[in-house]
Amino acid sequence: MSGTAAMAPPGLPERLRDRYDRLLASAGFRQFAARFPLTRPLARRRVRALFDLCAGFVYTQTLLACVRLRVFEILRDGPQEHAALAARLGLSPEAAATLLKAAEALRLVDRRRGGRWGLGALGAALVDNPGVTxxxxxxxxxxxxxxxxxxxxxxxxxxxxxxxxxxxxxxxxxxxxxxxxxxxxxxxxxxxxxxxxxxxxxxxxxxxxxxxxxxxxxxxxxxxxxxxxxxxxxxxxxxxxxxxxxxxxxxxxxxxxxxxxxxxxxxxxxxxxxxxxxxxxxxxxxxxxxxxxxxxxxxxxxxxxxxxxxxxxxxxxxxxxxxxxxxxxxxxxxxxxxxxxxxxxxxxxxxxxxxxxxxxxxxxxxxxxxxxxxxxxxx
Ligand SMILES: C[S@@+](CC[C@H](N)C(=O)[O-])C[C@H]1O[C@@H](n2cnc3c(N)ncnc32)[C@H](O)[C@@H]1O
Structure with a gap:
């Protein structure tokens, strides 16, 4: 951006904000914040938010696999045993476990009693929802x-x-x-x-x-x-x-x-x-x-x-x-x-x-x- 010479000097809130940014950018401070009990929850939330940003593509592809394999339509009629569901998805039981555990973590499917799989809160919202699919x-x-x-x-x-x-x-x-x-x-x-x-x-x-x-x-x-x-x-x-x-x-x-x-x-x-x-x-x-x-x-x-x-x-x-x-x-x-x-x-x-x-x-x-x-x- 041009014209910075004409800008007013930063006020106190901006200088404090700059200091805070520098603190967060320091590896030493991040390690301290992760150890110190009062800052630990905040540090954990920040790490989680950053990891979510890194992993977003995998979450999206988990959803795409569920849509393409019609997981939500299959589960609409009721929970399914793992082996039967894997067979309907055309996947080995191991591959189905990878997909369904990922989808469970993303609230797309939900684990039910007796090792069966049902719809999760977000998966249920995708049933009969051609716009989203x-x-x-x-x-x-x-x-x-x-x-x-x-x-x-x-x-x-x-x-x-x-x-x-x-x-x-x-x-x-x-x-x-x-x-x-x-x-x-x-x-x-x-x-x-x-x-x-x-x-x-x-x-x-x-x-x-x-x-x-x-x-x-x-x-x-x-x-x-x-x-x-x-x-x-x-x-x-x-x-x-x-x-x-x-x-x-x-x-x-x-x-x-x-x-x-x-x-x-x-x-x-x-x-x-x-x-x-x-x-x-x-x-x-x-x-x-x-x-x-x-x-x-x-x-x-x-x-x-x-x-x-x-x-x-x-x-x-x-x-x-x-x-x-x-x-x-x-x-x-x-x-x-x-x-x-x-x-x-x-x-x-x-x-x-x-x-x-x-x-x-x-x-x-x-x-x-x-x-x-x-x-x-x-x-
Ligand atoms: C993003 S779509 C929105 C369609 C609809 N309003 C909706 O919300 O479902 C944009 C629409 O604008 C129309 N459109 C684009 N350029 C146009 C133009 N120069 N004259 C008339 N319609 C145009 C497109 O054919 C398309 O149907």
Whole structure:
């Protein structure tokens, strides 16, 4: 960073903090802290936290093995004897023991009486949860790009496996993308959409609106969830043509064709459908760099009458308690994807004001690490 000469000298809290950091960095102090009874619990917690950081990949791969071998589906019907379970997994009893003991330590499975295995607290949450299992599989791709994190940080953005998976990221003409390039990501988004829709529906009162336009609405999973809760609402979806075609089919299959329409185009360029009094952008803005994000928000503003509502839902940077997810996970994910970044609520509010919206404010959400919700009014 340049300009350090002009910086004010550090105050007392900062000098104390520097001293503390130097103390922690000294091997002698760490040995003392591990021996001294009053500091020992803290030292142990720190060692454990560091070991967890080193071992995180192994934990992830334990989960991937369980998902691929369908451990949670097999255990859904009840606890299984070790030998019978090993046979169903196609593993030797010894290999099954390695996997199941690891999964037990991660609370994915649980040891029951008589040497049987049942679901653990976290494994139970994965049963009938296609959104999470699809994400676990998807991460094989993500971690491929992260295999050399320093190279990833040093390269120009783009050109990774993840940028191929999200082909609209940085594309010159995204509206020309054919069906086969949008199918995989649209299915992944649909699988994970129920969690997000539940958060948005709990946070936002759609009953005072009459017509919702969902920009980048994928296969319409979000709008179908809203439709089920708000039968009076008219629904319009806008996405890339190949994706909008999928949404149109899904609306017809769901018997919604009379009140839900889907249009294809590019939300940074083309005109958007008019008539809505609320526009939603669900997991959209974080995919785009500032210039494109602003273009999307300006298009949304033009699609609304003065006083209309903009609803933006996505994971946001600086979410208290979710920092490893928003800063480390989404930061690196979007870096590998090649465009966009997680933004703080203040940064989103500034973009919204720049696009012609006023009074941006966060609504309270039940699980902010999945998505936070911000609303603003068209000026
Ligand atoms: C991360 S997905 C989110 C999908 C959906 N809103 C959800 O939360 O499940 C981003 C969506 O934006 C769409 N999209 C990307 N670029 C677009 C563009 N230039 N014009 C219209 N839609 C676009 C993609 O096709 C995709 O459906």
């Amino acid at each position: 699809a994400m676990v599989e998807h991460h094989a791709l993500v971690y491929g790009d992260l295999a050399d994190p320093v190279a990833l940080l040093r390269r120009d953005r783009g050109g990774n496996r993840l940028s191929g998976y999200w082909p609209y990221a940085g594309a010159e003409a995204p509206a020309a993308l054919p069906e086969e390039r949008v199918a995989a990501y649209t299915a992944l988004m649909a699988a994970s959409q129920p969690f997000v829709a539940a958060e948005v529906l709990a946070a936002c009162d759609f009953s005072r609106h009459r017509h919702l336009l969902d920009l980048g609405g994928g296969d319409g999973s979000f709008l179908r969830a809203v439709a089920a809760r708000h039968p009076h609402l008219r629904l319009t979806l806008f996405d890339l043509p190949a994706v909008a075609a999928r949404a149109r089919d899904a609306f017809a299959t769901a018997g919604l064709a009379d009140r839900a329409e889907a249009f294809g185009g590019d939300f940074t360029h083309g005109p958007l459908p008019l008539g809505a009094d609320i526009v939603s952008l669900v997991r959209i803005i974080h995919d785009h760099d500032d210039a494109r994000a602003l273009a999307i928000l300006r298009a949304a503003r033009r699609a609304l009458p003065p006083g209309g509502t903009l609803l933006l839902a996505e994971p946001m940077s600086g979410t208290p308690g979710a920092e490893p997810i928003t800063e480390a996970y989404f930061g690196f994910y979007l870096l590998a994807m090649g465009t966009g970044r997680p933004r703080r609520p203040e940064e989103l509010a500034e973009l919204l004001r720049g696009a012609g919206f006023t009074a941006p404010r966060l609504l309270s959400t039940r699980t902010p690490l999945l998505a936070r919700v911000m609303v603003a009014r068209a000026a």
